[in-house]
Amino acid sequence: MIFIDHLTKQFGDLLAVDDLSLKVHEGEILGFLGPNGAGKTTTIRMLCGLLQADSGEIHWDKHPQNLIEAIGYCPQENIYWPRLTCLEQLIYVGQMYSLPRSMSEKSALKLLSQMGLDEKKGILAEKLSGGMQRRLNIALALIHDPPILVLDEPESGLDPQSRVLVRDMIKELAKRKTIILTTHNMDEAEKLADRVAIIDHGKLLKLDTLEQLKNSVGEGDLLEISIDINAKEERLKNLEVAMAPLSQSVTLFENTLRIRNKDLLGKISAITTVLKEQQIEYSGMQLRKNSLEDVFIHLTGRALRE
Amino acid sequence: MIWPIIKKSIKEQVRNYWILLLTIALAPFFVFVYYLINEASQPSYDVLILNQDQGFVSQGKIVNRGAEFPLYIKSMVEETPEVPLKLKLSQDKAQALKQLKNKSVDALLVIPLNFSNALNDSFGQTPEIEIIGDVSSIPYMISAIWVGELLDDFISLFTGQEERYTINETALGLSSTISEFELWMPGILILAIIMIMFSATIAIITEVDQKTILRLKLSRIKAWQFLIGVSATQVIVGIISILLTLSVAMLLGFEMRGSYLIFLLIATLTSISMIAFSLILAAVMRSVTDVLIIGNFPLFLFMFFTGAAFPIRAKALFYFGDYGISWQGFMSPTHAINALNKISIFGLGLSDILPELAALFSITIIYFVIGVWAFKKRHL
Numbered sequence: 001m002i003f004i005d006h007l008t009k010q011f012g013d014l015l016a017v018d019d020l021s022l023k024v025h026e027g028e029i030l031g032f033l034g035p036n037g038a039g040k041t042t043t044i045r046m047l048c049g050l051l052q053a054d055s056g057e058i059h060w061d062k063h064p065q066n067l068i069e070a071i072g073y074c075p076q077e078n079i080y081w082p083r084l085t086c087l088e089q090l091i092y093v094g095q096m097y098s099l100p101r102s103m104s105e106k107s108a109l110k111l112l113s114q115m116g117l118d119e120k121k122g123i124l125a126e127k128l129s130g131g132m133q134r135r136l137n138i139a140l141a142l143i144h145d146p147p148i149l150v151l152d153e154p155e156s157g158l159d160p161q162s163r164v165l166v167r168d169m170i171k172e173l174a175k176r177k178t179i180i181l182t183t184h185n186m187d188e189a190e191k192l193a194d195r196v197a198i199i200d201h202g203k204l205l206k207l208d209t210l211e212q213l214k215n216s217v218g219e220g221d222l223l224e225i226s227i228d229i230n231a232k233e234e235r236l237k238n239l240e241v242a243m244a245p246l247s248q249s250v251t252l253f254e255n256t257l258r259i260r261n262k263d264l265l266g267k268i269s270a271i272t273t274v275l276k277e278q279q280i281e282y283s284g285m286q287l288r289k290n291s292l293e294d295v296f297i298h299l300t301g302r303a304l305r306e
Numbered sequence: 307m308i309w310p311i312i313k314k315s316i317k318e319q320v321r322n323y324w325i326l327l328l329t330i331a332l333a334p335f336f337v338f339v340y341y342l343i344n345e346a347s348q349p350s351y352d353v354l355i356l357n358q359d360q361g362f363v364s365q366g367k368i369v370n371r372g373a374e375f376p377l378y379i380k381s382m383v384e385e386t387p388e389v390p391l392k393l394k395l396s397q398d399k400a401q402a403l404k405q406l407k408n409k410s411v412d413a414l415l416v417i418p419l420n421f422s423n424a425l426n427d428s429f430g431q432t433p434e435i436e437i438i439g440d441v442s443s444i445p446y447m448i449s450a451i452w453v454g455e456l457l458d459d460f461i462s463l464f465t466g467q468e469e470r471y472t473i474n475e476t477a478l479g480l481s482s483t484i485s486e487f488e489l490w491m492p493g494i495l496i497l498a499i500i501m502i503m504f505s506a507t508i509a510i511i512t513e514v515d516q517k518t519i520l521r522l523k524l525s526r527i528k529a530w531q532f533l534i535g536v537s538a539t540q541v542i543v544g545i546i547s548i549l550l551t552l553s554v555a556m557l558l559g560f561e562m563r564g565s566y567l568i569f570l571l572i573a574t575l576t577s578i579s580m581i582a583f584s585l586i587l588a589a590v591m592r593s594v595t596d597v598l599i600i601g602n603f604p605l606f607l608f609m610f611f612t613g614a615a616f617p618i619r620a621k622a623l624f625y626f627g628d629y630g631i632s633w634q635g636f637m638s639p640t641h642a643i644n645a646l647n648k649i650s651i652f653g654l655g656l657s658d659i660l661p662e663l664a665a666l667f668s669i670t671i672i673y674f675v676i677g678v679w680a681f682k683k684r685h686l
């Protein structure tokens with residue numbers, strides 16, 4: 001287990017990471033979810049030993065001395081040697097981790113083919129497209145077969161095909177490795193992570209399994225109704241009261257009314273009746289399962305700043 | 307339409323004030339450095355005295371004017387600090403000539419057997435004094451003028467007459483055949499190596515600039531391994547560069563009088579030294595642009611004050627045995643140029659440049675330790 005204990009980092013007046021504590025279990029995929037500037041990268045950089053924390057501790061109980069070497073890190077921005085070919089830099093990084101050359105080359109070739117960069121192995125890294133450079137960077141994190149994988153926004157800049165490829169690979173790797181990844185993409189977190197840590201303003205808002213997180217905002221379905229927000233305050237108040245018997249929770253954010261409950265499908269006609277009674281115009285209605293985004297909005301009271 | 311571009315450029319330039327400041331400060335800085343060097347290092351000229359005077363006995367006491375003369379000069383130097391002479395005494399002519407050859411002294415004064423007697427004899431003999439040195443060198447000329455002046459005063463103390471002596475000037479072996487062009491070459495040859503300061507610093511700083519230094523921080527590589535690894539190629543660059551310079555110089559008439567192997571040894575040590583210095587530079591810089599601007603400060607210092615661009619003399623701050631370390635001596639090329647002078651111009655051997663090599667080596671170690679420490683602190 002990796003223990004992150006009361007981690008704090010300040011840049012000038014800005015508290016980028018604020019007394020953050022959490023545990024990462026062996027073999028899990030932990031997702032850090034948070035908007036831009038939440039402090040995800042800063043936390044990760046401290047975890048990888050690239051940034052000195054102002055206070056707090058990071059501890060790995062398996063090999064306390066060797067945490068940094070045990071990490072394969074894919075930084076948020078692509079970092080590579082522009083004048084080395086894909087193959088050359090993978091071999092080089094392998095050797096930096098004391099891998100013999102032949103082994104380094106073998107795993108480099110394997111990774112290149114897994115990342116769909118087979119044809120590009122002899123190409124200078126600066127000549128790759130953005131998405132290819134991203135895949136090369138993920139490969140660079142994997143070359144020494146580290147037990148812990150830290151990926152800072154692995155899917156940024158990837159096309160849908162590559163995204164599926166990378167996702168499958170991460171899932172495959174998760175069978176043998178502990179993986180920490182950051183994202184502000186709900187979909188990514190939902191599809192990949194066993195547990196999700198929601199972070200904003202450097203604070204850990206919630207850390208739980210996906211199921212538990214979703215349940216915490218109400219079990220079941222979510223009905224979103226786009227309404228005319230020019231309606232009178234008083235009438236909106238009444239609306240919330242009138243909806244109460246039909247839902248576990250009702251929230252109004254900007255022009256969207258969100259109603260959560262089990263089996264909402266059967267209650268739609270009742271809900272439309274209430275809307276009519278309260279003389280609220282609505283322009284659209286969408287019924288779906290609870291998602292991570294709902295959890296986030298529930299916790300932070302706003303949509304993600306993407 | 308051009309106004310917005312000008313405005314934007316001014317903004318960027320001002321926000322990059324550090325670079326702006328350095329660009330403006332370069333020339334004033336060098337005025338200041340020149341001033342310091344001129345003030346602080348009023349050069350002194352080393353004169354070696356070989357006293358062969360036999361003296362005479364008068365009223366039971368031995369009188370030896372030849373032994374008194376150095377004391378006279380010393381007292382004059384103490385009284386009038388403008389006299390820029392520093393004396394050394396010698397017992398052995400062969401040894402003295404060797405010191406003269408390897409430039410550890412500027413002039414050799416030989417006081418003859420009959421010096422005291424001649425001064426005592428108011429009519430007969432005229433002492434013949436020999437002064438030996440590299441007649442093409444300015445330090446020799448200045449030394450000779452001062453020695454002549456003082457000798458004149460000294461002799462007239464006893465004879466009451468001026469110019470009652472002859473001075474024979476002997477040009478030191480090689481010096482008459484060495485041209486000004488050749489004298490400048492050792493400095494220029496080392497300059498070829500000083501230039502790798504840029505390529506070595508850039509090789510290191512590129513890793514910082516393109517952020518690949520991150521991979522080093524994460525891996526098992528130690529900072530010193532990385533730094534040596536990245537800059538080792540530059541030793542080869544340095545050697546190629548100096549060999550190319552040497553070829554051009556030889557094509558144009560420069561004559562290499564010493565061993566090529568020792569020449570290569572000096573070149574290699576100097577390259578390593580410049581790389582070690584580049585580590586310090588890399589520690590204070592962040593990008594290739596920084597190197598190209600800030601790097602001019604040390605480049606100018608190394609060019610103008612080590613004797614690379616033109617021969618230079620400096621006053622020793624302290625001595626290791628016989629070997630003086632001046633302010634300029636903290637820049638390793640100074641010693642490389644001294645050594646190369648001895649090898650290529652005076653045709654001396656390895657044993658004659660041991661002090662230079664030792665100094666070069668020690669300073670390189672100091673650069674390296676500071677460099678690795680500072681680089682780790684700044685970039686890792």
Ligand SMILES: Nc1ncnc2c1ncn2[C@@H]1O[C@H](COP(=O)(O)OP(=O)(O)OP(=O)(O)O)[C@@H](O)[C@H]1O
Nearest residue numbers: 011016034035036037038039040041042043076184
């Ligand atoms: N070196 C730095 N100096 C000053 N402020 C910094 C530095 N690094 C990060 N910050 C600030 O710390 C805050 C957190 O940044 P961080 O990069 O951790 O966010 P993030 O959660 O990774 O965001 P994103 O999703 O955009 O990558 C931001 O407000 C950022 O401006």
Ligand SMILES: [Mg+2]
Nearest residue numbers: 040041042076
């Ligand atoms: Mg980030």
